[in-house]
Amino acid sequence: MKGKKGLSLGRERKFEIKRKNRKKIEKSEVNRVAKEDKGFIRVHPSAVIGKNASIGRGTVVWAFAQVGEKAAVGKNCVLGNGCYIDRTCQVGDNVKVMNKALVYRGCGIGDNVFVGPGAVIANDKTPRVEKTREFDGVEWSIGEHATIGANATVLPDVNIGRNATVGAGSVVTAHVPDHGLAYGNPAKLHGFVCECGEKALLEKEGKETCLMKCSKCGKSFSVKSEDYKRIEK
Numbered sequence: 001m002k003g004k005k006g007l008s009l010g011r012e013r014k015f016e017i018k019r020k021n022r023k024k025i026e027k028s029e030v031n032r033v034a035k036e037d038k039g040f041i042r043v044h045p046s047a048v049i050g051k052n053a054s055i056g057r058g059t060v061v062w063a064f065a066q067v068g069e070k071a072a073v074g075k076n077c078v079l080g081n082g083c084y085i086d087r088t089c090q091v092g093d094n095v096k097v098m099n100k101a102l103v104y105r106g107c108g109i110g111d112n113v114f115v116g117p118g119a120v121i122a123n124d125k126t127p128r129v130e131k132t133r134e135f136d137g138v139e140w141s142i143g144e145h146a147t148i149g150a151n152a153t154v155l156p157d158v159n160i161g162r163n164a165t166v167g168a169g170s171v172v173t174a175h176v177p178d179h180g181l182a183y184g185n186p187a188k189l190h191g192f193v194c195e196c197g198e199k200a201l202l203e204k205e206g207k208e209t210c211l212m213k214c215s216k217c218g219k220s221f222s223v224k225s226e227d228y229k230r231i232e233k
């Protein structure tokens with residue numbers, strides 16, 4: 001994950017107000033406007049942006065979303081209605097965090113990640129009202145181009161690999177390897193998916209790595225043999 005160069009939110013807020021005065025319709029057509037005008041950050045007036053948070057250019061923050069203090073959100077992201085990015089969280093570029101998804105402190109999100117509606121990335125395995133878990137930067141991550149299905153829960157300290165897919169409603173309690181397809185409660189590895197999201201089939205099994213081929217686009221990629229053996233039959 002790269003360091004994010006965001007703009008001061010104070011400046012963008014002022015910008016938002018200026019736009020609102022100029023053309024009222026823009027407020028209700030945030031997406032359309034963003035497409036036409038990629039360079040600007042759109043923050044709905046009801047969204048709450050914490051102190052020293054940064055948001056990259058082209059990002060749209062929808063109604064009632066909250067970005068915590070010192071969080072860093074990359075470029076061209078969409079933060080859906082009511083979603084929550086906890087303080088100090090780092091979110092890459094081109095990420096979509098859909099409506100009501102909650103991303104808690106300690107988890108970093110790579111570029112091009114899709115977090116489905118209502119998904120929860122939790123951060124405390126043994127929560128108690130009295131305690132607060134301490135963090136020092138990103139401790140675990142959702143790899144680039146991964147997808148977290150709607151309403152899935154990812155437990156703390158669980159890494160989701162690059163290009164992996166977590167099925168809707170899953171409870172992820174163990175790491176998901178790169179390209180892994182995991183679902184269920186607790187989520188098990190059920191196969192591997194291509195970058196395009198479709199299931200891949202085994203092409204060649206090796207001692208160290210297995211070659212997989214996408215059933216749709218034909219693209220090949222390799223996965224570790226030890227991960228391949230984890231597939232639930």
Ligand SMILES: [Zn+2]
Nearest residue numbers: 194196214217
């Ligand atoms: Zn494919």
